[in-house]
Each structure stands twice: as structure tokens, then as C-alpha cells.
Amino acid sequence: MAALLIKNGHLIDPAAGIDRPMDMLIKDGRVARVAEPGALPSKDAKVLDARGLIVAPGFIDLHVHLREPGQSYKETIASGTAAAAAGGFTSVCCMPNAVPVVDSPEWVRWLRQPERGAVVNVFPIAAATVGSHGEQITAFVALKAAGAIAFSDDGRPVVRTEVMRDALAAAAKLGVPVIQHSEDPRLSHGCAINAGPTAFRLGLRGMPAEAESSMVERDLKLARETGGHLHVAHISTRKSLDAVRRAKRAGVRVTCEVTPHHFTLLDTHVGEYNTAFKMCPPLRSEDDREALIEGLLDGAIDCIATDHAPHAADEKAQEFERAPNGIIGLETAAGLALQVLHHHHKMPLKRMVELFSANPARIAGLKGRGTLAKGAHADITLFDSVRAWTYSAFDTRSKSRNTPFDGWQFTGQVVATVVNSELVFTAKDAKETQRKSKI
């Protein structure tokens, strides 16, 4: 494989403390050299001109639903990872709520087979309990040996306290996280939207913030007790985030993620029963959204994850209460982060890159990823922080189009994605870059 020289770019590698113009030489799937601009010889190397672009460690998404096995009409590993590449993600961690549930080493291995046609790295998350029924934990050791990087029953919570305790204790021994979908079903039964004025106006049952925070608080106690690493999936309320903050200060091993839709949208956007805005946890209030932005800025929130959840059009075209939860999100995550966090809330790009790369790599224990130090895997995301573009759901690489962001205009776009030295995505109009002054 020919070497690849990425030159004229601005390298941001938070783990290595780098945020300045640097060139980089890639060889045999690894970062061979990082040097001052112009210092590396271009002889025998393909050259990628990154002028005007940020060169960042490949983005890692801790939370995607690739719908295989069993639901390939919604998404396949091939289509989902193509969407990931288009969104700048070089690695995705896929949730086990497939059909059947990924609770055995055989299925974990199956997910990683080359026949699946993945174009980015796929790291399976195995079910925390057998069949995700919440009764008995799975064979953590064998599942980890097969390639599982974390355990979760995502889509549903591990409700029983003693089972969650077992899971955290088992995970502690292996040094992997348990990812909890924090939702107390006793408080969320039949709820399709956040509790509040919009729920009342639409005549929909509202899910209170406590449905999430009470579960988070219980799990934090268990994490402290067992020493296990709790990762709170798609945190959505101020109350839960406050609990996580307090626990972090007290030294509990806890991390959490937030989705782009939760830091961008509100429950009011559901409008007149638009199921493209239906997900779980639901979109919340402005006060919650503000808390999430604060957490992203000050470090209380560790990473951004999409909860990419494809559904067929006819599934979403149902009564609001019946329609399935979730939206696709791989292709819009970076655009939303640049737009909302960087341009609007003045988040430094270095922090944004950390939320997409260094931190999720650390949480998932992905060695040699989330950084572009010498010897690291050659997974690279190149983006233009000011280029204007418009998202079209019609053109998505995902098999499904359930997005609330169709037609949205963004400032800041992923321009190229490199996985294991190979260019797996380049934005169509990369050459016709339209410069737009910063907002």
C-alpha cells in the first residue's frame, strides 16, 4: 500500500496536545510521522492536500444501531457504515438490540466478519443480559474475547438492581463499561414525549425527567459500590447531568454521552405529531438543552454519540404513540456540532474533536485510536469548519430517511474520511468549496 501524505492541514489531536498546522505521513495503516508543514518528503507517497481543513483523529460513535442481524430492511452494516463514513466517523460501536439480540460470542464475531461489508471499523457492544430480558447477565468474558467492547441492553434499561450490580461488577473485572439506557419504566410507561406544555397540548403522555434521573442516580450508587465503569447513554436532562457531575467529583467511574439532537432540538419541535422528532429519551425542554450545552463545554459530558436509529418510512408513518423511537444521525452529527457548539456556543474545535475522538476511544478502550500520534491507527477525519452545505435525506447513504434535519443548512462539513489509510469518503463538492464567513 502506497504511503499517504496529508499536507497543508491544521492538525487537532487533543490527546497529543496538538492544535496547529502539521503534515502527516501514513504508512501501512498507521501514522508514520507527524512533522512541521513542508518537512515531510512527498516522494513515493500519494498526497492529500488538506489546505483549509482540520485534520482530526477519526471520529468514533459509541452509539449506533446497524440493524443487523435481522432488520436489514432498516439498515445493514454496509449501508450504516457508509453513512458513518459520510459523517466523518471512522469507527462505530453497534448496539446489540438486533434480531436476535447480540448476546453470544458467535453473533459478536459475525458482526465483525468482512462479509458484512463495513467501510469503517465496527466494534460490537454485546447485550448486558441474556436476550436483553434483564434477568441474568451474559457471558462477559467470552463476549469480550470475541470482540465486544462494552455491554448494554440499549433500547431498554437494566431495571433490576441486583442484575445491574452484577453487570457492573463483571465489567469492572474486565475493564469495560456498562452502557445504560437510563429509563425507569414505571415512570415512562406509555410516554412518547417529554412531560410539559407540549405533551399537554398534544394530548400525549409526558415522560418526566425523573424517569431518567432516578435510574441514573441508582446506577451511580451501584458504580460506586462495585467500582464498575458506568457509561450513561444519551443523557437528556439537567437533573441526570447534575447527578453525574456530583458523582464525578466524588470519584465514581462514570462517563456519559449526549446526542446531537438533544443538544439541538426541543420537545416543542414535535409540532403536530411529527414522528421524525420522536425518540427515546424524548427531546426535552430548553432548560435541559442549556444544561447539556454547559456540560459539553465544561467537561461534564464526555462525548457525542448519535444513537443512529434507522426505521422504515411506513414504520414512522403511524400514529405518534405507535411509531418507533429514533432517528438516523451519522451524517448530520459533525455538522450539528460545528453549527450549534462551535459556531453558536463558541466551543473551541479542540474540545469538539475531543468529544468525537479522544474521549469515546478512551471510554470504549480502543487503543491506538482517538489520536494521531506516531504509531496510531490511520483513521482520520478531515473537515472544513466553515463550509456551507445542505443536508438532503433523499441522498442519505443510510437505508432509512427518518431524520428531522432534512433540508437543514449547515456551516461546517466533513470533507474526507480515512479509515486504515484508505480514503473511504470525500464530499462531492470538495473542489467547489464555498467559503462563508464565520457566524
Added chain:
Amino acid sequence: MPPRSKPKRAKAAPAPPFASAPGSLLDLEHLPTQDITDILKSARRLAKTPRDLLSKMLPGRRVALLFYEASTRTRVSFEFAAKNLGAVTSVVTASSSSIEKGESLTDTGITLEATGAEAIVIRHPSSGAASLMARHVSVPVLNAGDGMHEHPSQGLLDAYTILEHKKDLRGLRVVITGDIQHSRVARSNAHLLSRFGAKVTLCGPPALLPGSASALAPNLTLERDFARALRGADAVMMLRIQKERLAGFNLNVDEYIAGYQLTAERLRIARKDAIVMHPGPMIRGLELTADVADGPQSVIAEQVGNGVLVRMALLLRAFKA
């Protein structure tokens, strides 16, 4: 008798969020004020129209009545309204149709349209079902109650009934009491009455009336104390406890009766000429006592009769006749 509320003084409805076939009635929140006034005017005209003339108004037009949820008065009154006007009706219920075989709501709508239905009246247990249907068919959709959301024809017939007894909605004190959280009737009434300048008090215990309810429309007041709510009331609207929608919540019936049942004694707190309303079905001895339900201030039976008039007006509007 035209409505006395001057439209220019009434607030404008928020813009409807998406297009539906002209003549549709999905909710009162987005129904233009002028349309409300016109519908009530039309219903009053119909009240004076001889039967033989009525039956020539929609001769042979096809109305599908799609009822996914149990109903007596709404279903019968829509059906009689259609037949009074000479239209042909077909009633489809969930248990007697392909709905039971798993046909989706949108496919059911498309099927009805393909068979020649020129208007679809829909009652459904899910909030938003009528607007979902309206997005997928090109004939007018009339919402006959969707989940806990709205029951616009009930809101209109309630306004019609009030205006039979009171000169103007503006400044009128209306108390809506009971299971407001689960009530589509309460939401439709709150939207309409607020728009026409009535002072609406919502009354009930926190479990049946969340604090967020006051944000539904302007001029809404929340009051937990029934006696205080009744003071100076011109109209008292009682709602049924919707046991089928309580979803696991256990209501202490004795406590509820002690706090919120409309008794003859409590009714005396309201104005002497206050009217007592109930959208039905009512449970005598629970939300109100039998003597109040059958008393001189009760207009409950009138409401049902007015329902046919208002629904005739709605069908004429749907067919632009």
C-alpha cells in the same frame, strides 16, 4: 342568531402546521376564528331549515365514519347529521374491518378514499390520528375525537349551546372541572373559549390537571379548589373520569367526589343563571349528582341535540355545500 363575539376582537388562530384537504376539521387550536363563527351561524340556520329541504343538501354524497374507539353520541349524531342532509354513510369500526387484520391507519384512509368516500369522519384512541390521516388522503377529514388531544365538533357544539343561553362568550366565566389531563373535550373547549375572550378556569386535582395545562391557551386559570372556581361562574362544564386512560394511576374515588363532585349545594356558589354542561357519557353520582344532571340548570340533553346541528354544518362545510 349570529354569534355575538365580534370576530375582529377575537384572537387569530395560529397558522395551521400543514396542509389538509379544504373543509377538514382537525382541531380547534388552528381553526380560523372566522370559520368557527361561520360554522355556528350555519348550525343556527340549519336549526330552522325544514327537514325536506335538509335532505336535498348533500344528496347521495358518501361519508365514511371510521370509529376506532367506542362512541355513542358522536357516532350517532354524525351519522344522523349526514343522513339528515341526504348523504350516504358507511360506519367502519375497528372490530368489524381490516383494521383488526393489522391494516395501518394511512392504508385504511387510502382504501376508504379509493372506494369513493368523499369525507372521512374519524374517532381514534391515539392523539394526532386525524392529522396523520389528513396528511395521507385528499378528501376532507373530520376529527371526531383523537386520543387525549381534541374533540373539535364537541367544542363547537358546546359553544353553540352556551350561546343559546348567554349573550356573548367574551368575559364569560366558564369552569371546566374534572379529568382534564385525559380530556380532548377540555382541550377543544379551552382553545375555542379562550380565543373568543371567555375567562376559563380549569379545576381538578394535580393528577388529573398538570400545572403545564395553563400554557395551553391565553386566559386560562388553574384552580384546585372547586368552590373557589365556581364563584361567579356562568357555565360549569363537568368531565367524566376516563378510567380507560388512567394508565395505572389509582384514583381515590371517595376523595375525588368529596373534592370535585358537582352537587346542588356547590352549584349554588355559581351564578344563579349558570348552566351545567357535560359532554357525556356521564356517570351520575361520580362527577355530578343526579339532581344536578336533571335539574333546571342542566343543558346536557340540549348539548346532544345541538351536536347534530353542528355536525350537519361541518359536513356542509366539508362538501362546500
